Amino acid sequence: EETVTMTVSYSEYQPHVGDQDALKLTVAGAVQETGQVLAKELRVRLHTPELTLTLLGPAVVGQEVPVQVVFQNPLPEALTGASLRMEGAGIACPKPVSL
Structure with a gap:
């Protein structure tokens, strides 16, 4: 038995991922x-970052409550064209927040 380690860098697979969260790897060889x-x-399913939501004040009926959203970008490049949108019961018209 022999083990061979191969590394696939982000720059190699990034152009092929798009908005999908998976990679399909194929290994082939031949016996001479x-x-x-x-x-x-x-x-391989790629892990997406966790979002953490924290209320920054008391939740009172009829009043706004600020919500902090925290996540860490795991990629070696800045996010562009990204936005967050909060939805839920009673939120009639969710507005996206550009990042």
Whole structure:
């Protein structure tokens, strides 16, 4: 048995991900003596950052309450064209917040 480690950098797979949260990896090889071809496919789900919501004041009926949203961008590049939108019961017209 032999183990080979291969690294796939973000810059290599980033152009192929788009808005999907998964990668499909395929490894193929051949046995020289027999000509037998071996292949294996693996689907890898990419982890998205967790969002943390915190009320910054008391929640009182009929009054606004500020909500803090925290997350960490795991990518080695700045977010562009991103927005957050809060939805919920009683929120008639959610407004997106640009980041």
